[in-house]
Amino acid sequence: MRWLRYHGANGIRYGIVEGETVAEIDTTPFETWQRTGTTVQLDAVKTLVPVIPGTFYAIGLNYAAHATQFAALQGLKIPTRPQPGYRANSALVAHGEDIVIPAASGGIQYEGELVVVIGKTARHVAESDALSIVLGYTIGNDVSERAWQKIDNGLWRAKNCDTFKPMGPWIETDVDLPSLMTRVRINGEQRLEFRTNEMIFSIEQHIAEITKYITLHPGDVIWMGTEGSNADLKAGDVVEIELDQIGTLRNPVLAERP
Amino acid sequence: MRWLRYHGANGIRYGIVEGETVAEIDTTPFETWQRTGTTVQLDAVKTLVPVIPGTFYAIGLNYAAHATQFAALQGLKIPTRPQPGYRANSALVAHGEDIVIPAASGGIQYEGELVVVIGKTARHVAESDALSIVLGYTIGNDVSERAWQKIDNGLWRAKNCDTFKPMGPWIETDVDLPSLMTRVRINGEQRLEFRTNEMIFSIEQHIAEITKYITLHPGDVIWMGTEGSNADLKAGDVVEIELDQIGTLRNPVLAERP
Numbered sequence: 343m344r345w346l347r348y349h350g351a352n353g354i355r356y357g358i359v360e361g362e363t364v365a366e367i368d369t370t371p372f373e374t375w376q377r378t379g380t381t382v383q384l385d386a387v388k389t390l391v392p393v394i395p396g397t398f399y400a401i402g403l404n405y406a407a408h409a410t411q412f413a414a415l416q417g418l419k420i421p422t423r424p425q426p427g428y429r430a431n432s433a434l435v436a437h438g439e440d441i442v443i444p445a446a447s448g449g450i451q452y453e454g455e456l457v458v459v460i461g462k463t464a465r466h467v468a469e470s471d472a473l474s475i476v477l478g479y480t481i482g483n484d485v486s487e488r489a490w491q492k493i494d495n496g497l498w499r500a501k502n503c504d505t506f507k508p509m510g511p512w513i514e515t516d517v518d519l520p521s522l523m524t525r526v527r528i529n530g531e532q533r534l535e536f537r538t539n540e541m542i543f544s545i546e547q548h549i550a551e552i553t554k555y556i557t558l559h560p561g562d563v564i565w566m567g568t569e570g571s572n573a574d575l576k577a578g579d580v581v582e583i584e585l586d587q588i589g590t591l592r593n594p595v596l597a598e599r600p
Numbered sequence: 601m602r603w604l605r606y607h608g609a610n611g612i613r614y615g616i617v618e619g620e621t622v623a624e625i626d627t628t629p630f631e632t633w634q635r636t637g638t639t640v641q642l643d644a645v646k647t648l649v650p651v652i653p654g655t656f657y658a659i660g661l662n663y664a665a666h667a668t669q670f671a672a673l674q675g676l677k678i679p680t681r682p683q684p685g686y687r688a689n690s691a692l693v694a695h696g697e698d699i700v701i702p703a704a705s706g707g708i709q710y711e712g713e714l715v716v717v718i719g720k721t722a723r724h725v726a727e728s729d730a731l732s733i734v735l736g737y738t739i740g741n742d743v744s745e746r747a748w749q750k751i752d753n754g755l756w757r758a759k760n761c762d763t764f765k766p767m768g769p770w771i772e773t774d775v776d777l778p779s780l781m782t783r784v785r786i787n788g789e790q791r792l793e794f795r796t797n798e799m800i801f802s803i804e805q806h807i808a809e810i811t812k813y814i815t816l817h818p819g820d821v822i823w824m825g826t827e828g829s830n831a832d833l834k835a836g837d838v839v840e841i842e843l844d845q846i847g848t849l850r851n852p853v854l855a856e857r858p
Contacts (some may be wrong), residue, residue, distance in 0.1 A: 391820045397690040418753055425753045428686045428760075432655040432814055444813055465762070495660075495676055495683045496754075502686075504723070555702055555761045556690055576795075 344589075345371045345478065345513040348387040352380070359384060359512055370511065371477060372461060372560035372570045389437045392480050392513045393459060395456035395563045397556075398481035399426045400484065400501075401548060404541045404567030411571060411593035415492050424551040430502040431486075440487055441593045443577060444503050445600035448509065451483035451572035454526045454583035456538050458545055459513050460562040466555050472549035475558065481583050481591040482565045483508040486572070509563070519545070525579040527582040530572065538585060602847075603629045603771040605734065606645040611755055617642060617770055629671070629735060629771065630719060630818035635665065646681040647695045647725045650738050650771045651717060653821040655814075656711075657684045658759075659806060662799045662825030669829060673750050675692070680808040687742075687823065688760040694832060695768035699743055699851045701835060702736050702761050703858035704708050707831035711742035712841035714783045714796050718820040730807035736773035739841050739849040740823045741766040744830070772846040777803070786831065794827035796843060 344359035356371055357364035364387065366380040372393075401424070404408035409420045435441070445449050461477025485508070486502060491500035501507075522538040544552075548564060574582060577597035584590040601619035614629055615622035622645065624638040630651075659682070661667035667678045693699070701708050719735030741765070742759060749758035759765075781798040801809075806822060833839060835855035842848045 380849060397688045421753060426756050427754050428688060428756070430655045432817065432820070446812065447744070494681060496685050497682050497809075498686070504815050552756075554704065555757050556688070557762050559690065562690070582773050 343478075343515045345392065345515070347390045347392045348382075349390055350381050350382050350387040354390065357382070357530060358518070377491060389511050391434045391436045391509050392511070393435070393563065394431060395561055396559050397562045398429045398431055399563065400429045400565040401543070401567045402427055402461045404543060405536065405569035407567050408567070408571070409542060412491075415488065418444070421542070424548045426552055426564070427497070429507055430498075431470045433502045433507035433509050434520065435505050435593070435594070437508070437591050439508065439593060440505060440596045441508060441581070442505045442576070443575070443595065443597045444487075445598040447487050448489050449573055449574045450485055450487050450506075452528075452583070453486055453568035453572055454486050454524050455482040455568050456522070456524065456585060457482040457509060458564040458566060460564070461560055463559050465535070465557045466470060467549055467553045467558075468549045469546040474548035475549065476545070478513040478587055479517045479558070479585075480510060480513050480563075481585050481588055483581065483583050483591060483593065484568060485575075491494070504573045508591055508593045510591050511589050513551060517587050520565060521587075523586045524569070525583070525584045527587070528575070528579050530580075533573055534570050539569065540569070541566060601736075601773045603650065603773070604642070604769070605650045606640075606647045607648055608640050612648065615640070620665050647769050649692045649767050651768070651819045651821065652689060652692070653819055654690070654702070654817050655689045655820045656689055657810070657821065658686055658687045658800070658823040659825045662801060663794065663827035664800065666825070666827050666829070667800060670749075673746065678775070682806045683805060683808055683825040684822070687757070687765055691760045691762060691765035693763050693766050695849050695851070697766065697851060698763060698854045699741070699766060699833070699839070700763045701853065701855045702745070703856040705745050706744055706747050707832045708745050708764075708813045709832055710784060710786075710841070711744055711826035711830055712782050712792065712823045713742050713826050714719060714780070714782065715739040715740040715767060716818045716822040716824060719818055721815060721817050723815045725807055725811045725816075727804040727808045730804035733806070733807065733824070734803070735818070736771040737775050737843070737846055738768060738771050738821075739846055740841050741839065741841050741849060741851065742823060742826060743833075752826045766849055766851045768805070768849050769847050775845050778846075780846045785831070785842070786837050788838075791831050792828050797823060798827070819821070
């Protein structure tokens with residue numbers, strides 16, 4: 343099932359994507375819901391960020407080649423246990439919205455990521471039960487400014503400037519994680535491909551570790567990290583992150599006018 | 601003016617604290633509001649976290665003695681420019697609610713902080729205009745687990761466990777920052793006192809720097825850091841952070857049952 347959050351004639355709504363139409367529901371996928379009977383055309387509504395997270399987790403250094411390269415950039419060790427970080431809601435933009443290169447930046451890069459959307463309130467969850475608290479999956483582009491990532495304490499500018507966190511287009515509830523592939527294209531040309539589930543620490547391990555200390559809530563998201571090196575983006579580019587069973591997150595790139 | 605967010609007979613509401621009564625309003629302080637004419641007794645309602653922030657900023661290492669001590673703990677340099685970090689909404693608790701020492705922890709400490717509550721949407725704000733986007737001020741206790749602060753990449757466990765972010769009791773709009781004092785008491789005994797505004801980088805400098813890159817929104821909060829060393833908290837303690845023109849944030853301390 344695909345959950346779209348959108349702005350249509352009735353305001354901001356959730357609906358179920360069924361081919362080219364969207365079946366509106368009365369509440370949200372995070373609570374009891376019913377179909378209202380209203381349907382809209384998918385291409386006639388504005389796609390919104392699929393959920394505004396209560397808490398926005400992001401896992402850094404979670405794929406082998408990427409971890410080796412970027413741990414060195416920030417002077418960090420490669421994690422030997424799950425260690426989540428955080429991103430800022432202020433940076434979220436939807437599928438189709440612009441990524442803006444800040445005037446002060448020397449250049450930005452994409453990072454294509456699987457996003458886990460939490461569906462239940464949970465603390466002290468065993469690895470074997472971890473996927474039972476997941477509502478579904480969406481796609482994130484963890485846009486990064488490497489010069490700031492290297493020189494700053496923390497990632498506030500490097501990963502949280504306005505527009506640096508595209509997420510969407512929707513939440514897919516039915517995903518076979520072992521066979522899931524991530525592909526990144528710039529202007530239609532494939533730049534990166536990797537098996538999404540080949541993480542250093544799994545979704546289950548991260549949920550178990552986080553919930554030893556912290557309650558996860560419906561609508562929280564966990565961005566699972568990326569693999570590989572990433573090419574620079576320039577104004578005029580269109581960047582697409584495809585996770586084959588979920589969909590494609592597409593965003594044009596602009597430069598901020600100084 | 602003091603803005604209380606509370607749970608009363610009409611559900612979750614904002615009101616204006618006037619002595620021992622609270623005058624209910626129809627919306628929130630972040631939009632156009634009117635008094636409803638209903639008043640409630642302050643001691644008859646449950647005090648809530650004064651705002652659930654869209655983005656939750658926290659400034660580390662922003663007072664001289666604290667910065668020297670804790671930069672060394674984390675292997676960081678003392679910042680030579682404003683460098684905000686983030687905290688997690690999942691850790692917020694209200695005035696009067698329990699701080700829980702995690703079963704896995706060796707000990708936790710308080711950090712008494714001034715909290716800036718943003719009132720307007722703003723980007724590219726000059727230092728001279730920065731305070732014009734502030735709605736008011738509240739109090740935060742940036743509870744910290746020092747062993748995890750030392751050994752982890754980032755502060756996810758050290759500062760964001762459940763209950764580690766008491767904030768409140770209300771938002772005070774009229775504060776004379778140069779004369780504001782912060783005092784911390786444990787079980788009624790004063791442990792720490794410092795001039796709140798003697799920061800390494802000011803509120804104005806932080807707002808100007810953040811908004812070079814990021815839009816601030818109504819309801820965002822910026823915790824401004826703390827001074828000094830902090831004593832360990834133990835189960836049964838009551839910790840109070842007093843900012844003399846704002847009020848007192850009081851929280852009991854419990855131990856998680858293993």
